[in-house]
Amino acid sequence: MPISLQDSLDKHTGLYKRLEKVIPQKVWQEFVEDIEAIQKLKKEKNAVILAHNYMTPEIFHGVADIVGDSLALAREAAKMESEVIVMAGVQFMAETVKLLNPDSVVLIPDPTAGCSLAESITPEEVRALRKKYPDVPVVTYVNTSAAVKAECDICCTSGNAKKIVESLGVPEVIMVPDEFLALNVATNTDVKIIPWRGRCEVHEKFAADDVQQMRQENPNLSVIAHPECSPEVVAQADFSGSTVGMSEWVAKKKPGKVMLLTEASMSDNLSVDQRGTAFFGPALACPHMKKITLKKIREVLETGVHQVEIPHEIMASARRAVERMIEAS
Numbered sequence: 373m374p375i376s377l378q379d380s381l382d383k384h385t386g387l388y389k390r391l392e393k394v395i396p397q398k399v400w401q402e403f404v405e406d407i408e409a410i411q412k413l414k415k416e417k418n419a420v421i422l423a424h425n426y427m428t429p430e431i432f433h434g435v436a437d438i439v440g441d442s443l444a445l446a447r448e449a450a451k452m453e454s455e456v457i458v459m460a461g462v463q464f465m466a467e468t469v470k471l472l473n474p475d476s477v478v479l480i481p482d483p484t485a486g487c488s489l490a491e492s493i494t495p496e497e498v499r500a501l502r503k504k505y506p507d508v509p510v511v512t513y514v515n516t517s518a519a520v521k522a523e524c525d526i527c528c529t530s531g532n533a534k535k536i537v538e539s540l541g542v543p544e545v546i547m548v549p550d551e552f553l554a555l556n557v558a559t560n561t562d563v564k565i566i567p568w569r570g571r572c573e574v575h576e577k578f579a580a581d582d583v584q585q586m587r588q589e590n591p592n593l594s595v596i597a598h599p600e601c602s603p604e605v606v607a608q609a610d611f612s613g614s615t616v617g618m619s620e621w622v623a624k625k626k627p628g629k630v631m632l633l634t635e636a637s638m639s640d641n642l643s644v645d646q647r648g649t650a651f652f653g654p655a656l657a658c659p660h661m662k663k664i665t666l667k668k669i670r671e672v673l674e675t676g677v678h679q680v681e682i683p684h685e686i687m688a689s690a691r692r693a694v695e696r697m698i699e700a701s
């Protein structure tokens with residue numbers, strides 16, 4: 373039964389007060405029924421919702437139990453004891469949760485939610501790299517399929533890439549698939565990095581000229597960039613880090629004006645709690661992340677569809693690459 377706007381506002385006054393800056397009242401009314409149904413389903417099914425920082429505010433603040441970057445979500449996944457885990461994020465994130473929780477039911481609200489980086493490399497291409505560079509270890513960014521991870525020595529995320537590369541204690545590593553992340557790590561380490569040619573279709577759009585122009589137009593603007601941006605863009609930034617690193621930087625420095633060079637929902641989610649900071653800049657949405665909606669989360673909890681499965685033959689090797697990362701970081 374539809375809930376009146378007044379009823380929904382009364383019932384969730386505290387939550388809506390936090391979100392009113394980023395969700396208009398009319399839109400909120402459409403969300404309330406799903407939020408209530410999801411909260412009930414979580415209890416009934418002993419389920420938890422992990423949500424990436426790029427989820428929209430009604431998911432991030434409204435139904436998620438644990439939020440974070442890829443590293444934090446992998447770490448939390450490794451500790452989970454819930455029967456059912458919903459990964460509100462893209463496919464590679466849900467696969468990582470399943471690798472670390474083979475006995476839990478892992479659900480992804482939309483199995484077509486991919487990632488341009490994950491799609492930029494295949495297991496065969498990793499094998500060809502190994503042939504070309506024998507004895508050079510392969511570090512895979514977490515934004516890859518489980519099948520690619522199974523061919524690699526160790527995984528990394530944007531939050532620990534330099535540390536993982538250096539943990540291997542070798543002069544040279546292959547880093548797949550994100551060319552920009554590899555080049556950004558290379559500027560901060562003595563380890564020689566052999567990059568792949570993958571790009572994030574969102575972060576590659578930010579340009580160093582735009583950053584300069586924004587700074588000219590907005591004095592005292594702080595600029596922070598995700599390391600999937602080009603090295604030229606990262607060089608213009610006051611800080612570069614994972615999505616959690618960026619959130620922590622804003623919470624600690626409390627800048628008056630900040631431009632976040634990353635996916636659009638990050639600014640929305642941060643502005644809910646960082647009331648003294650104004651968020652500027654281009655709002656670029658990741659089309660894959662935006663496939664995850666409250667309705668689809670509710671549907672997977674109700675029906676149990678879209679369970680993530682990892683083929684038996686790659687499970688152990690892919691899991692080892694992720695576990696090695698967690699141990700090393």
Ligand code: 13P
Nearest residue numbers: 441442443529530614615
């Ligand atoms: P984080 O691990 O920094 O959250 O990044 C994941 C991602 O897909 C960024 O585009």
Ligand code: SF4
Nearest residue numbers: 487488572573574658
């Ligand atoms: Fe992949 Fe880029 Fe989307 Fe992150 S923002 S999921 S790297 S396409």
